Amino acid sequence: MTDKTTVKTLLILGASGDLTGRLLLPGLAGLLATGRAAGLRLVGAGSDPWTPDQWRKRVDGAFAAAASKADATGKKSLTAVAGSTSYHQVDVTADGPLADLLGQLEGPVAIYFALPPHISQKACEVLRREQLPTGTRLVMEKPFGSGEESARELNKTLATLVPEDHVHRVDHFLGKATVLNILGLRFANRFLEPVWNRNHIEKVEIVFDEDLALEGRARYYDGAGALRDMIQSHLLQVLALLALDAPATLHERDLRDAIATVLRASTVKAPYAKSTRRARYSAGTLGGRAVPDYTAEEGVDAARNTETLAEVEVSVDNWRWQGVPFILRSGKAIGRKRKEAVITFRPVPHLPTGFSGVDSPNQLRIGFGPDVLELDVDVNGPGDIFSLDRASLVAELNAPDLLPYGEVLEGILTGDPLLSVRGDTAEDCWRIVEPVLRSWSRGTVPLESYDAGSAGPAGWPANGDA
Ligand code: NDP
Numbered sequence: 001m002t003d004k005t006t007v008k009t010l011l012i013l014g015a016s017g018d019l020t021g022r023l024l025l026p027g028l029a030g031l032l033a034t035g036r037a038a039g040l041r042l043v044g045a046g047s048d049p050w051t052p053d054q055w056r057k058r059v060d061g062a063f064a065a066a067a068s069k070a071d072a073t074g075k076k077s078l079t080a081v082a083g084s085t086s087y088h089q090v091d092v093t094a095d096g097p098l099a100d101l102l103g104q105l106e107g108p109v110a111i112y113f114a115l116p117p118h119i120s121q122k123a124c125e126v127l128r129r130e131q132l133p134t135g136t137r138l139v140m141e142k143p144f145g146s147g148e149e150s151a152r153e154l155n156k157t158l159a160t161l162v163p164e165d166h167v168h169r170v171d172h173f174l175g176k177a178t179v180l181n182i183l184g185l186r187f188a189n190r191f192l193e194p195v196w197n198r199n200h201i202e203k204v205e206i207v208f209d210e211d212l213a214l215e216g217r218a219r220y221y222d223g224a225g226a227l228r229d230m231i232q233s234h235l236l237q238v239l240a241l242l243a244l245d246a247p248a249t250l251h252e253r254d255l256r257d258a259i260a261t262v263l264r265a266s267t268v269k270a271p272y273a274k275s276t277r278r279a280r281y282s283a284g285t286l287g288g289r290a291v292p293d294y295t296a297e298e299g300v301d302a303a304r305n306t307e308t309l310a311e312v313e314v315s316v317d318n319w320r321w322q323g324v325p326f327i328l329r330s331g332k333a334i335g336r337k338r339k340e341a342v343i344t345f346r347p348v349p350h351l352p353t354g355f356s357g358v359d360s361p362n363q364l365r366i367g368f369g370p371d372v373l374e375l376d377v378d379v380n381g382p383g384d385i386f387s388l389d390r391a392s393l394v395a396e397l398n399a400p401d402l403l404p405y406g407e408v409l410e411g412i413l414t415g416d417p418l419l420s421v422r423g424d425t426a427e428d429c430w431r432i433v434e435p436v437l438r439s440w441s442r443g444t445v446p447l448e449s450y451d452a453g454s455a456g457p458a459g460w461p462a463n464g465d466a
Pocket of ligand 1: 013014015016017018019020045046047048049090091092093113114115116117119141142143
C-alpha cells in the first residue's frame with residue numbers, strides 16, 4: 001500500500017542553483033497559490049555561506065508572480081511559507097552535517113537533490129536509514145546515473161535508505177495533465193484501440209526540437225548531448241505511454257508496470273549507422289539572432305563530438321508493435337520549435353477507382369505544451385468532389401493549472417509516485433541507449449552538420465519545416 005502521508009518539510013539541497021531558481025521555486029509558488037500545499041515548511045541548503053536574507057530574497061522573487069495572481073487563501077499560504085523558510089550552509093558530501101540538519105526538521109521530509117549528479121550520489125552514500133525522519137522521500141533529478149550500471153548502483157544505495165515508492169526520479173517533461181491526456185485519448189475512446197497496432201500504424205515519430213541554442217549551458221550539455229539529455233529520459237517515457245497495453249487502473253503500480261513492460265521490449269537495433277543519426281549545429285540565424293557555431297560556444301570542447309541533434313529508431317518487439325519504427329528525435333537550434341508525437345497510419349488497402357488527387361495517409365498529431373490533438377483525414381475536395389483533399393480536425397486539450405514542476409512537487413508532497421520513474425525503468429532506459437552511445441564514441445556513425453535555424457541536415461526524414 002502506497003504511503004500517502006503528506007510531506008511536512010521540503011528540503012531543497014542546491015538552494016542556490018539554477019534548477020531551484022528557474023523551475024523548482026516557481027513551480028512550488030504555483031502550487032501554494034492554489035492553496036493545495038498549505039502548512040508546508042520550506043528549507044534551503046547549499047555549500048554557499050548565504051545569509052537568511054539572501055535566501056529569503058530568492059524565495060520572495062520566485063513567489064512574486066504567483067502571489068500577484070493568487071486569491072486570499074493562496075496569498076496566505078505563500079506568505080506563510082516564505083515567512084518561515086530558512087537556509088542552512090551544509091556540505092552534503094560530508095558524513096554528518098546533512099544528517100544533523102535532518103534531525104532538526106519536522107517529518108515527513110522530502111529531500112530534493114537539486115545538485116550535480118555526482119554530488120547527489122555522494123550525499124546518498126553518506127546517509128544512513130536511521131538518520132532519516134520517518135516517511136522521508138528522496139527526490140532525484142535527471143540524469144539518473146550515467147549508464148545502466150551506475151543507475152543500478154544508485155538504485156541499490158537508495159534502497160538502503162527508503163522503500164522504492166518513496167523515491168521520486170523526476171521526469172518533468174510530461175506533466176500529469178499530458179500523461180492523462182494521452183491515456184484518456186487512447187483508452188477512453190473505443191475507435192482508437194482496435195487500430196492502435198502494427199496492422200494499421202506505419203510509424204510513430206516523437207519529436208522535441210527546440211528553437212533555442214546552447215544558452216550558456218555548456219557545462220552540463222557538452223558532457224551530455226541530445227541523446228542522453230532528451231531521448232534517454234523524456235522521449236522514451238512518451239514512447240512508453242504511446243505503446244503500452246491498457247492498464248487496469250491508473251494506480252501507480254498498474255501504470256508503472258505497463259510502462260516497464262513495454263520499455264523492456266524496446267531496443268535500438270544494430271547496425272547503428274542505419275538506425276541512428278547524429279548532428280551538430282554550425283553558425284546560423286535563429287529567430288533573427290545570429291548563433292555561433294556550437295564549437296565556438298564558451299565551455300564547449302569540440303573534440304567531444306557532442307551531438308546537438310539526435311535521432312534513433314526504437315523497435316518495440318512485441319505482438320502489437322513488431323516492425324513498426326518508433327522514431328525519437330530531439331535537437332537544439334532548429335528553425336521551428338516542435339514538441340509532438342505523430343502517428344502515421346498505413347494507406348487504405350484499396351482506394352475505390354474513380355477518386356483522384358493525393359491519397360495521403362491519416363496522421364494523428366499529439367502536441368505537447370500546449371496540448372493539442374490534430375487528426376489529418378482525406379475528404380472530398382472543393383470543386384471536383386472526386387478529388388481528395390486534406391482536412392485537419394483540431395482540438396485543444398485542457399491545460400493544466402500548474403507548471404510542470406508544480407505538478408511534480410504536488411506528486412512528491414502527497415506521496416503520488418505516478419510522475420516518477422521507477423528504478424527498474426530508469427535502468428532500462430540506459431540499457432536501450434547505451435549501445436548507441438558506445439557505437440557513436442567509436443565513430444561508427446558520422447557526426448553530420450546543420451545550420452542553426454535550419455530544419456536539420458538535408459535528407460533527414462523527420463525534418464519539419466524550417
Ligand atoms: P547548478 O550547478 O546550477 O546548481 C548546483 C547546486 O548544488 C548549487 O546550489 C551548489 O551550491 C550545490 N552544491 C554543489 N556541491 C555541493 C555540496 N557539496 N554540498 C551542498 N551543495 C552543493 O545545477 P542545476 O541547478 O542546473 O542542476 C541541478 C540538478 O538538476 C542536476 O542534476 C541537473 O542535471 C538537474 N536538472 C537541471 C535542469 C536545469 O534546467 N538547470 C533541468 C533538469 C534537470 P553552491 O553554489 O553553493 O556550491
